[in-house]
Amino acid sequence: MRVAFTKMQGLGNDFVVIDTISQSLSLTASQVRRIADRRLGIGCDQVLLVAPPPSPEVDFGYRIFNADGGEVEQCGNGARCFARFVREQGLTGKERLQVQTAGGVIRLHLETDKQVTVDMGVPRFAPDEIPFKADHEADSYLLEFDKQRVEIGAVSMGNPHCVLRVAAIDAAPIACWGPILERHPRFPQRVNVGFVEVISPGHIRLRVYERGAGETPACGTGACAAMVIGRRRGWLSEQVNVDLPGGRLGIHWAGEGRSVWMTGPAETVFEGAIEL
Numbered sequence: 001m002r003v004a005f006t007k008m009q010g011l012g013n014d015f016v017v018i019d020t021i022s023q024s025l026s027l028t029a030s031q032v033r034r035i036a037d038r039r040l041g042i043g044c045d046q047v048l049l050v051a052p053p054p055s056p057e058v059d060f061g062y063r064i065f066n067a068d069g070g071e072v073e074q075c076g077n078g079a080r081c082f083a084r085f086v087r088e089q090g091l092t093g094k095e096r097l098q099v100q101t102a103g104g105v106i107r108l109h110l111e112t113d114k115q116v117t118v119d120m121g122v123p124r125f126a127p128d129e130i131p132f133k134a135d136h137e138a139d140s141y142l143l144e145f146d147k148q149r150v151e152i153g154a155v156s157m158g159n160p161h162c163v164l165r166v167a168a169i170d171a172a173p174i175a176c177w178g179p180i181l182e183r184h185p186r187f188p189q190r191v192n193v194g195f196v197e198v199i200s201p202g203h204i205r206l207r208v209y210e211r212g213a214g215e216t217p218a219c220g221t222g223a224c225a226a227m228v229i230g231r232r233r234g235w236l237s238e239q240v241n242v243d244l245p246g247g248r249l250g251i252h253w254a255g256e257g258r259s260v261w262m263t264g265p266a267e268t269v270f271e272g273a274i275e276l
């Protein structure tokens with residue numbers, strides 16, 4: 001089976017985007033792993049499927065697969081690429097779209113200069129909704145592993161996130177702690193792990209060890225998660241610049257019960273076809 005694809009990126013978080021409206025297709029986990037493989041396939045952090053709308057309230061369905069083959073609920077940098085893809089491929093003439101993911105409905109606004117703004121939805125802090133094993137909801141939790149005890153924040157941005165504050169991001173133990181925390185037993189569906197350095201109330205630096213993909217140059221939902229955890233803890237203001245290794249995202253959150261808004265770039269890299 002020959003499948004047409006588009007390679008895209010948002011701040012270096014890279015995607016293989018496949019139109020499953022024009023091409024009828026369902027992927028197995030091993031096909032996803034092959035597509036994502038940087039030597040044997042195309043190479044990407046996530047495979048994104050553009051799907052028909054599952055209900056009349058939305059414009060498209062949006063399915064997300066990590067490089068390890070697992071299907072997940074949400075992907076922020078992918079959402080911006082999704083918006084550009086459906087416009088560039090002529091699948092819509094709209095500049096404002098509603099898209100159904102497994103983590104909820106998100107709203108995409110195409111701006112000028114390759115920027116896309118996304119309403120990422122309302123963050124959820126209840127442990128059952130993350131999911132995270134805890135007796136009650138709290139702004140921070142103590143997590144134990146390898147004889148260590150670290151303070152974390154936990155939130156769902158549609159997908160699960162754990163956020164740790166560090167003094168200096170360049171010295172953060174991401175390669176060592178990332179894979180351990182990703183599979184910590186208190187996160188039964190695994191978790192994305194963000195390490196955040198607060199520079200000022202309007203500026204953080206962030207690195208994210210992504211569930212199912214490892215450390216990536218940027219993570220959109222991770223930036224939203226770090227911002228809402230930091231704002232709840234009183235470290236941050238309503239509008240925050242988030243500097244990731246791949247570049248900057250602007251995140252806005254007015255507070256409890258409100259949507260998180262993310263703005264950043266999205267770009268097409270090349271198009272091709274792969275034999276699966």
Ligand SMILES: N[C@@H](CCC[C@H](N)C(=O)O)C(=O)O
Nearest residue numbers: 075076077159211219220221
């Ligand atoms: N890169 C993404 C997040 C992709 C999914 C994540 N790894 C998960 O497993 O939840 C983003 O930009 O948000």
